[in-house]
Amino acid sequence: MEHVSELDKFSGREIAREQAFSEIWSKEINNVFADVAYYYDRVNRAASLGMIDWFRRSFVSTIDLKPKQRVLDVCAGTNAVGIALLKKQPDLEVYAVDRSAEMQSVGQENAKARGFHIDSTITDVHTLPFPDNYFDVVTIQFASRHLRLIEVIREIKRVLKPGGHFYHSDMLRPSNKIVAKAYFAYLTACVSVVAWMFKSNQYALGCKKYFVDALKMFYSPEEMSQLLFDQGFTTVTSKSLLGGVVGSHKALSAA
Ligand SMILES: C[S@@+](CC[C@H](N)C(=O)[O-])C[C@H]1O[C@@H](n2cnc3c(N)ncnc32)[C@H](O)[C@@H]1O
Numbered sequence: 001m002e003h004v005s006e007l008d009k010f011s012g013r014e015i016a017r018e019q020a021f022s023e024i025w026s027k028e029i030n031n032v033f034a035d036v037a038y039y040y041d042r043v044n045r046a047a048s049l050g051m052i053d054w055f056r057r058s059f060v061s062t063i064d065l066k067p068k069q070r071v072l073d074v075c076a077g078t079n080a081v082g083i084a085l086l087k088k089q090p091d092l093e094v095y096a097v098d099r100s101a102e103m104q105s106v107g108q109e110n111a112k113a114r115g116f117h118i119d120s121t122i123t124d125v126h127t128l129p130f131p132d133n134y135f136d137v138v139t140i141q142f143a144s145r146h147l148r149l150i151e152v153i154r155e156i157k158r159v160l161k162p163g164g165h166f167y168h169s170d171m172l173r174p175s176n177k178i179v180a181k182a183y184f185a186y187l188t189a190c191v192s193v194v195a196w197m198f199k200s201n202q203y204a205l206g207c208k209k210y211f212v213d214a215l216k217m218f219y220s221p222e223e224m225s226q227l228l229f230d231q232g233f234t235t236v237t238s239k240s241l242l243g244g245v246v247g248s249h250k251a252l253s254a255a
Pocket of ligand 1: 030033075078081097098099103123124126140141142146
């Protein structure tokens, strides 16, 4: 039998994900977030049956912060993570990076309304416009399934200081097949209902199937831990909610 190493397995999956979704990632998804920006937080609340705040609290509770640390939130969207971190540790230097000017415009308003400053850069995160060894902490929440993940993780590792931590959280693919089947059925129905409730435009309607397909090809909590190890993080811990429907990972970039 041919031996397939974990590394080959993940690069193979990345190639398959890119082949399946590159058109959507490079075009449609940006139009979806531009359209949804002003009601993004309400959409999330409806789609998650109100559980989004629990998912966020659970993720932020895993993040260790020290005074005056420099933090980067990748795919920051409306700055929910950056704001939650500043509430926890108000003297942080927080940077947000996202491709959507519309999402970041709402994010800037959200931060300002709470008296916080978050530095904003609008760019594609496959190349991070920051020097090597620059951040103490890097976070990403609810975005990695839309990315060429290994490429972005390499960039994150590059900009992290030795001894810095990367915190990842996203909807994942439950490893239990029964949980996964029920979850995908729920999501398929849910995406249609939410699109109807918020009168989604042609781009969001065009991506309805993608949102479920992207998860079917994504990583389970266990695979995500292994993928982070393979990219050179030394200590990786994880926490799963709802049987692996949502997972958080904390990874140390060794000193
Ligand atoms: C579902 S939102 C998540 C936002 C935020 N992290 C949160 O937890 O609410 C996904 C974000 O990823 C951004 N995004 C997707 N692909 C991107 C890319 N290639 N480069 C930069 N940002 C991207 C989108 O613009 C969007 O703001």
